[in-house]
Amino acid sequence: MSLPSPGLLPRAAVLIAVPVLVVFLPKVQDDFLNYRFAFVGIYLIAIVGLNVVTGYSGQISIGHGAFIAFGAYTTAILVSNYDVGTYWTIPIAGILTGIFGLLFGLPALRLSGVYLALATFGLAISIVLVAKRFESFTGGGQGKQIDLPSSPIGGVSTNAWLSYLIWAVAAVMFGAAWLMLRGRLGRAFRAVRDAPIAAVSSGVNLAWYKTLAFGIAAAYAGVAGSLLAISIAFVNPDTFPISLSILLLTGVVVGGLGSLQGMLLGALFIEFVPKWAENLSKHLHYNEGTVQPSVIYGLILLAVLFVIPGGAAGLLSQSAAALNRARRWLYSRADSRATA
Amino acid sequence: MALLELSDVEARYGPIKALHGVSLRVGEGQAVSLLGANGAGKTTTLRAISGTVRKSGEVTFDGNRISRRSPETIARLGIAHVPEGRGIYGELSVWENMILGGSTRRGRRAIKSDAERALGHFPRIAARRKQQAGTLSGGEQQMLALARALVSRPRLLLLDEPSLGLAPTAVQEFFRVVRALNRDEGLTVLVVEQNARIALASTQHAYVLEVGRIALDGSSEELSRHEGVRASYLGY
């Protein structure tokens, strides 16, 4: 008798469960939850990209919201100013944002660690302020409105349609990331992160891979931004505060740096936990005021960091390791009984 | 009763076991060497004493069990460990390094006078007290590490491969000072060395460590005439 390898079971479960959920949930749950579920998909795309640059290639980016904004504005401007078909803007936004990311990655090459963190932070803050300034193009402080796409499938609500669309895109992009990272590209990225000197001696072009990582991450964020613009039918500078960048980084860390599967849990965390904290805060009264939701959210985040420092992925691998140990103990018992 | 006693000490780095039950003793006022090839576990033994590696077994210092104490506490009990690579603060000046040697003590004046006295053994670096320690040569840095260790007025001095990377004359000079400190001031020394010749010449007792276990144990004189030691470690 042999058990399947412990790593396979949770992975298979997730691979089956997710499509099932995606297809059936909209029919079962209330429509607003569809909307939130759609956002989970958007976040998933974004943090998969962020994981490539921060988790896999080790370049810390605290300004990923900048690329989301870029993608969102691309869609909004193309649709309102140039009448481009809404769905066509999704890949266009991805490509354009990806190029933007490559261009940013080039000067960022010289920077590392803290210096890079500041540069990305600066980018996130600046892009919003630049958008505010150039009103004619971007709609300035008022922003731009686009029409919400109606569901082309009869009997399916707009929210449900959005959910299907976003999750379809998410599935494609997740799969693409998985393919990219399991092969040479993934190894190159990890080499850049863990052993840059050794990597260069093995002929890995550091500069190229570091820049490429930014480009990929930006492209993913661009697609996410485009989908965001479509979902809320509106973009303005206030949609992209620095807290968005921090939220995305939180998603990656909670999901597990350098782990693709963890990103699913990371996306769920950043969509549901802050709102849950808000709800909770309304029920807690202390003295005159209610407890601020940020206090609850911050404490939860801190608790997660303490209890599972490796993120959700760390938890998964820890339980896989525990399962492994149990397996070996079982086998050793069986062996000793056989030889007795 | 020995000043330092190790009893069946085992130590590991993660899954790799480095020491498989080491037992040794160093008497007060003795100079003892611990010899062995690369990877035998010599450095690990010193780390086990100073509390910087995970271990099991008993380490007793002056009658006190120090097996579970933190490195800071062990240092405060009077054990000065000069690590592999010397552990000099390269960015700080020679003098600042010396003062830091007295971190376990109180009394600025006493520390300063002890630092002066220690530097007195090493006129070459005393002349460079304002220089950044990182600009000293390897030999000078080793002297500085030793001088610094003396400022804490240690009861036991642990030296980890002091000859590593040093020119032969510097090695001779260094051990000359060690012998003088042991002979004239009664400083107890445990020195770990790959250079068996100079270690045996500078100590009274010696142990040979092989693959994490004590293989030989005897007076330095005996061991320097021992066939196996001569073949493997003395080259003749």
Added chain:
Amino acid sequence: MTEFFQYVVVGLANGGVYATLALSLVLIHRATGIVNFAQGEMGMFATFIAWSLITHHGLPYWGAFFLTLLIAFLGGVAVHQVVIRPLGRGGAITVVMATIALLIILNGLAGWIWAPAVKIFESPFPLKVLDVGGVVMNVQDLGVIGVSLACVVLVFLFFRFTRLGLMMRASAVGPATSRLLGIRVSLMLSIGWGLASMLSAVSGMMAAPIVQLDPNFMLLILTYSFAAAVLGGIDSPVGSVVGALLIGIGISLLSGYASSFLGTELQLPVALAVLLVVLVVRPAGLFGQVVVRRV
């Protein structure tokens, strides 16, 4: 020309506020190798405590000032011992994330405890104006420059000439060696955090009379201070102070002479763009030391 000097004085005052906060960021980075993103909020929280001491408990300004510094010190030590040290094993990004969590918590906590109404933080300096050779200067600004300068100098003297300062420096650059010498390294690091916390409290209390006192008032200052620390070289205390003064004066001149072109929105992006250019030329900041990795 007098206009120029007026801008410079204002710029130095702002620079002083950035300098104390930037210095605290450098202290933390030298000691524990991370950027404490919550440093601004810790200063904000301390400033609120000072306000509360003055307004609700009737302490005189300077009494509240020094008591707040003491509280800030203890707070910094506590944060290091309770949050940072235990998480040390998780890696740099985990610790940075924890400081971000702390930022969120402190921000919310301040909003909760001291309610949304905006507070007025009185300045200890008289509301006078000095005229030196046609250059008009606020005593307020001069006071901020004075206090900030005094703090920075005291910190330098502490690290350079005291034994405790020496031990703290040693713990930062060589923790393993320091343990072997009997130095209680984690205590040294905690004291470092306490010191940094005190500096950020000074920064907050100097800024509060000028900016309005609300839970978010230190966020922009943190951004400029972070930029200053990076500009000077994240491990260089001298660099951070110089960087802070440069940024303070630079912004002041920019907003004075180029306000029509820039507007208020583009000040920060322009400052950051300039910083980025400097970093491309000198990747480790003005005074930083590049770790040379030749392959």
